[in-house]
Amino acid sequence: MILINLLPHREEIKKQKQSAFYATVGFSFVLGVVLVGVIYVATQHMIESQTAKNRMLKEEISGLDAKIKDISTLSRDLEALKARQKAVESLQSDRNTPVRLLNDLAKSTPDGVYLTSVKQSSEQVVIAGVATSTERVSEFLRAVGGADSIDAPDLTEIKVGNVSANVRDQRRLFDFHMKVRIKANSPLPDAGVGGKKDGNKYHQTRQKASGKAAEKSHLNTQKK
Numbered sequence: 001m002i003l004i005n006l007l008p009h010r011e012e013i014k015k016q017k018q019s020a021f022y023a024t025v026g027f028s029f030v031l032g033v034v035l036v037g038v039i040y041v042a043t044q045h046m047i048e049s050q051t052a053k054n055r056m057l058k059e060e061i062s063g064l065d066a067k068i069k070d071i072s073t074l075s076r077d078l079e080a081l082k083a084r085q086k087a088v089e090s091l092q093s094d095r096n097t098p099v100r101l102l103n104d105l106a107k108s109t110p111d112g113v114y115l116t117s118v119k120q121s122s123e124q125v126v127i128a129g130v131a132t133s134t135e136r137v138s139e140f141l142r143a144v145g146g147a148d149s150i151d152a153p154d155l156t157e158i159k160v161g162n163v164s165a166n167v168r169d170q171r172r173l174f175d176f177h178m179k180v181r182i183k184a185n186s187p188l189p190d191a192g193v194g195g196k197k198d199g200n201k202y203h204q205t206r207q208k209a210s211g212k213a214a215e216k217s218h219l220n221t222q223k224k
Contacts, residue, residue, distance in 0.1 A: 097182060100149035101125065108143035108150075112136040123182045130173045134158065137176050144180060152181045
């Protein structure tokens with residue numbers, strides 16, 4: 001016997017397929033929304049993390065800029081301090097220059113040489129004097145060339161002059177002019193070990209030079 005199904009099975013199958021399709025679409029939609037949400041949250045987290053890093057880098061850069069500014073200020077202050085120190089050292093050296101010059105001139109002046117003037121202009125010194133002979137002038141020139149504080153002695157002029165004490169007694173002298181240059185940072189007379197001995201020698205030499213100057217003044221007075 002043949003059985004015939006008169007129920008609307010096709011419609012039921014169609015409804016089942018539609019329900020499955022809608023369920024699949026709904027699940028896919030929900031899954032897509034979830035994935036989009038996860039990606040959005042992860043992206044936001046990465047953006048916030050990078051923003052925090054950028055902010056930290058900006059703060060570090062600002063701190064480094066402030067330190068660089070401080071270092072620049074310190075560098076300028078250091079340069080200014082060095083300039084002041086150099087100026088003080090230069091003044092100190094210049095203050096001791098006349099002492100060194102007179103000390104070396106006193107030690108270098110031989111017998112028969114009398115200095116009449118010493119003029120300094122910056123590092124150059126013009127010395128004028130009289131001598132009893134040209135050999136004395138040469139000796140004085142060599143002695144000055146070997147001094148600690150004097151360099152490049154140059155005899156610019158020497159001429160003959162007569163000094164008469166009376167008609168019977170006449171002395172022949174030589175007027176001379178020379179230029180020398182002062183050395184930088186030349187040593188001062190030693191005041192340490194052996195300072196007393198060197199100091200006494202120095203004062204004796206100065207007294208000797210003073211005596212020569214006094215003798216020259218006496219000769220000039222007699223000449224007048």
